Amino acid sequence: MFTALGFALALFAQAGDPPAPEGSQATLQSCELEAEGWVCRYRVPDSFYRAAPAPSLAAAPAPPATEPPLAPVIASPPQDEPLAPAADPEAVRQAKLIRRCADASWLSLCTPGDRREANALKAAAEAREALRLSVTKLAADGECDQAVRTALEGGDLDLARDIRAFCARAP
Structure with a gap:
């Protein structure tokens, strides 16, 4: 019962998505009342996965040569402030x-x-x-x-x- 309900909710959640091509949606086969409650059977179409196009290996643009590299800044704690003693x-x-x-x-x-x-x-x-x-x-x-x-x-x-x-x- 929960499986059918979860699947129905998943279908409703996809309602806002662009419509799928004809024949790619699950179709309801039958629903019947059994001892544990309502059981619905759906026919799910076969899924086909397409390979994504290979990423192009184009070179990134070179950074401008006019900017000097930044020197690293190392922050040190102030020496004048006493540290609080650790609590016993x-x-x-x-x-x-x-x-x-x-x-x-x-x-x-x-x-x-x-x-x-x-x-x-x-x-x-x-x-x-x-x-x-x-x-x-x-x-x-x-x-x-x-x-x-x-x-x-x-x-x-x-x-x-x-x-x-x-x-x-x-x-």
Whole structure:
């Protein structure tokens, strides 16, 4: 049934094409209802293929000699722009876990272990942000020694190094 329907659709699709020569179209032989549905039989004429004419081997016109060849241009990336550091896969995993499971409702797909880990990671991230806020406030007030001491007491060595470098550049 689908074959007959597909063939009929193919014939309709060719209706917009120029008409084929007489006798080259399929002709309906018979249609009958069988157990699987309507079955139509068509007679398809023999197909004749003609060889395409051989392509001519004429020479292409010569390019004009007045144009000089272009020099290749090699683009190099600017050297002044620093590249962004690659993301740490563990930090990405932790951020996803916090976003997905820290404040999740009971409908979320988080195990109790995931929820505990996410809540602990969220609390640690909030503590780091509070430490960073207090250290940057001290550095902004000009108390660089106290800011470095606070960062070291908070256990954030990277923040202490950044604040020390910031204070060394400041006048």
